[in-house]
Amino acid sequence: MGKNKKKVPGLNTSSTADISFMLLIFFLVTTSMDTDKGLTRRLPPPVEDEEATKQIHENEIFLVRVNQFGQIWASYEGWVGDGDSHYISAYQLRSMVKAFIANEDQLPNWPSRSEAVDIPQLGVVYPTKYHVISVQCDEDAPYHVYFDVQNELVAAYNELRNEFSLKKWGVPFDELSDERKIAIRTFYAQKISEAEPKVRTSK
Amino acid sequence: MAGFKKGTREMPEMNTSSLPDLIFTILFFFMIVTTMREVTLNVKITVPAGTELEKLEKKSAVSFIYVGPPTDQYRAKYGSKPRMQLNNSFADPSMIKDFIAQERQSMEDQAAQVVSMKIDRDTKMSLINEIKAQLRQSWALKINYSAGSRGSGPKQ
Numbered sequence: 001m002g003k004n005k006k007k008v009p010g011l012n013t014s015s016t017a018d019i020s021f022m023l024l025i026f027f028l029v030t031t032s033m034d035t036d037k038g039l040t041r042r043l044p045p046p047v048e049d050e051e052a053t054k055q056i057h058e059n060e061i062f063l064v065r066v067n068q069f070g071q072i073w074a075s076y077e078g079w080v081g082d083g084d085s086h087y088i089s090a091y092q093l094r095s096m097v098k099a100f101i102a103n104e105d106q107l108p109n110w111p112s113r114s115e116a117v118d119i120p121q122l123g124v125v126y127p128t129k130y131h132v133i134s135v136q137c138d139e140d141a142p143y144h145v146y147f148d149v150q151n152e153l154v155a156a157y158n159e160l161r162n163e164f165s166l167k168k169w170g171v172p173f174d175e176l177s178d179e180r181k182i183a184i185r186t187f188y189a190q191k192i193s194e195a196e197p198k199v200r201t202s203k
Numbered sequence: 204m205a206g207f208k209k210g211t212r213e214m215p216e217m218n219t220s221s222l223p224d225l226i227f228t229i230l231f232f233f234m235i236v237t238t239m240r241e242v243t244l245n246v247k248i249t250v251p252a253g254t255e256l257e258k259l260e261k262k263s264a265v266s267f268i269y270v271g272p273p274t275d276q277y278r279a280k281y282g283s284k285p286r287m288q289l290n291n292s293f294a295d296p297s298m299i300k301d302f303i304a305q306e307r308q309s310m311e312d313q314a315a316q317v318v319s320m321k322i323d324r325d326t327k328m329s330l331i332n333e334i335k336a337q338l339r340q341s342w343a344l345k346i347n348y349s350a351g352s353r354g355s356g357p358k359q
Binding site for chain 1: 219220222223226227229230233234237238239250251253254255256257258259262265317319320322323324325326327328329331332335338339340342343344345346347348349350351352355
């Protein structure tokens with residue numbers, strides 16, 4: 001039994017830095033930073049017979065069209081274009097859609113708010129139950145315009161929900177409890193329809 | 204002035220024993236915030252920018268579809284029109300059904316399946332509509348249009 005204490009030579013660790021550097025570079029190369037963010041949408045389930053689609057009253061439809069040049073055109077009861085410019089920007093769409101869905105003043109030629117709905121947390125309320133935002137895109141319309149339109153439509157709903165939440169409970173929509181979120185989502189239910197896009201026939 | 208000593212004192216060596224720890228810290232940071240790149244992109248994609256974006260929560264339940272014009276090395280073969288890429292190769296919209304079925308098999312939570320579509324901003328809607336119709340047929344109804352974020356307010 002050797003009782004004389006021999007000093008153990010220290011392990012040379014000067015290369016640990018190089019090794020970890022190599023690992024670091026490996027991870028830098030093979031991974032990507034991009035956080036996946038995007039606009040979440042839900043597609044309608046496939047329908048067997050297209051004829052079963054429900055008839056909607058003219059007043060309840062807000063029609064958005066995008067032509068092959070990416071110009072946006074809106075049509076609903078009571079809208080008669082904006083002077084010379086026939087087309088609108090995606091951003092204009094937001095306030096127009098908001099006013100249309102909310103129908104604060106209960107205009108008779110806009111979506112009706114006459115039908116009472118009993119929503120938990122809210123009681124009996126009068127949302128614009130049957131409104132529809134219909135988006136129709138030309139075959140050649142560029143994707144980014146379509147995306148902008150979708151973005152603004154979602155933004156309109158989100159703003160309405162937020163305003164409603166602030167008015168009712170004084171808190172932003174994001175901070176509400178789940179039951180209340182569901183209640184507001186029922187009140188302002190997203191109804192964005194993308195009917196089969198029109199195929200342009202050359203004349 | 205007394206003048207400086209021109210002593211021959213040696214510079215003390217810097218202690219580098221904490222350098223590996225430092226690098227390891229950076230390494231762990233990158234391991235956490237980044238994700239493994241699964242496919243090599245054969246298409247060039249500039250995603251549009253939006254304001255109402257949501258983060259993709261469950262990474263394991265996400266399938267990706269890429270649409271855009273082929274990169275330079277594939278241009279001669281496939282032309283410059285936007286095309287769709289599934290996994291590592293170009294594909295037709297008609298192949299989406301198989302792709303979705305295949306992706307579903309390897310998923311634990313099949314109900315939470317989300318299809319993330321990374322589409323170049325100048326793609327024409329006809330191709331996208333075709334893809335969407337195929338997705339509907341294969342009951343992959345939760346979709347996510349991948350996008351960058353921008354400030355709210357009007358564009359430009």
